Amino acid sequence: MEISLKRSSRGLLVGKTGSGKSFLGLHLLDAVSGPILAVDTKWSASLGKAAQERGWPTVSKVPDEWEGGILWRPEAEMLANPYELDAVLDDLVIRHEICTVYIDELYQLHKNGRAGPGIIGLWTRGREMGFTVLAATQRPAWVSTFCLTESDQYYIFTLTLPDDRKKLAEALGCPEIVPEAVPKHWFWYVLQGHEAVLCQPYQAPKKVLTPAPVNDISEGSKARIVPTLIL
Numbered sequence: 428m429e430i431s432l433k434r435s436s437r438g439l440l441v442g443k444t445g446s447g448k449s450f451l452g453l454h455l456l457d458a459v460s461g462p463i464l465a466v467d468t469k470w471s472a473s474l475g476k477a478a479q480e481r482g483w484p485t486v487s488k489v490p491d492e493w494e495g496g497i498l499w500r501p502e503a504e505m506l507a508n509p510y511e512l513d514a515v516l517d518d519l520v521i522r523h524e525i526c527t528v529y530i531d532e533l534y535q536l537h538k539n540g541r542a543g544p545g546i547i548g549l550w551t552r553g554r555e556m557g558f559t560v561l562a563a564t565q566r567p568a569w570v571s572t573f574c575l576t577e578s579d580q581y582y583i584f585t586l587t588l589p590d591d592r593k594k595l596a597e598a599l600g601c602p603e604i605v606p607e608a609v610p611k612h613w614f615w616y617v618l619q620g621h622e623a624v625l626c627q628p629y630q631a632p633k634k635v636l637t638p639a640p641v642n643d644i645s646e647g648s649k650a651r652i653v654p655t656l657i658l
């Protein structure tokens with residue numbers, strides 16, 4: 428089975444700390460083309476390393492436009508006010524700066540469990556406008572029900588806290604796939620309208636170098652790295 432982040436979709440990675448959300452999220456992003464904004468409110472060392480490996484610059488402010496991936500690490504002052512962070516995303520939506528947005532911890536863009544206009548805009552108008560959104564959270568109980576119900580694909584790892592499991596199960600309407608424990612790095616993949624599938628740990632593909640076709644060779648052309656998702 429192949430899983431991928433569908434273009435213009437809203438994906439949600441859910442699971443306790445260390446369950447494998449960022450690992451899978453980053454590999455899903457490898458299959459995405461166009462600009463990517465990775466929001467790193469946790470200033471995560473592993474995310475920093477992953478960004479470096481991908482050649483993504485780290486920025487403290489989101490530029491007006493960019494190519495490829497960027498890792499946005501907001502300054503401490505901004506981190507203290509989730510709606511200031513949200514306003515940056517709102518601005519992207521307002522400016523139609525179409526990109527893929529990856530949010531490494533979604534509850535940090537919520538205030539008292541409520542999403543602001545940026546998140547709501549991405550989740551409601553995002554599809555039509557062409558934004559692809561992927562967000563991870565270890566505490567669905569602190570995320571708005573809106574984000575939980577309005578996503579269209581889910582990657583659900585082990586959740587240990589009962590309030591997290593309850594909220595997600597209620598939002599999805601299927602308690603059996605919100606497990607207390609699945610084996611390490613296993614996850615349920617749920618695509619709206621399809622049966623849930625229990626997946627083994629995602630295996631990082633060996634990078635396949637595909638030479639550019641002969642008629643494509645021009646100065647500056649590069650071999651392409653084709654990420655594949657193997658389950």
Ligand SMILES: Nc1ncnc2c1ncn2[C@@H]1O[C@H](COP(=O)(O)OP(=O)(O)OP(=O)(O)O)[C@@H](O)[C@H]1O
Nearest residue numbers: 443444445446447448449450451565612628629630
């Ligand atoms: N499928 C996998 N195969 C091999 N290693 C994995 C896999 N998934 C995750 N890991 C490793 O497990 C560790 C934790 O994974 P990851 O950082 O993705 O967890 P997380 O759910 O994002 O945690 P947190 O909520 O703390 O950010 C990392 O060292 C990562 O490389």
Ligand SMILES: [Mg+2]
Nearest residue numbers: 448449450531
């Ligand atoms: Mg993580």
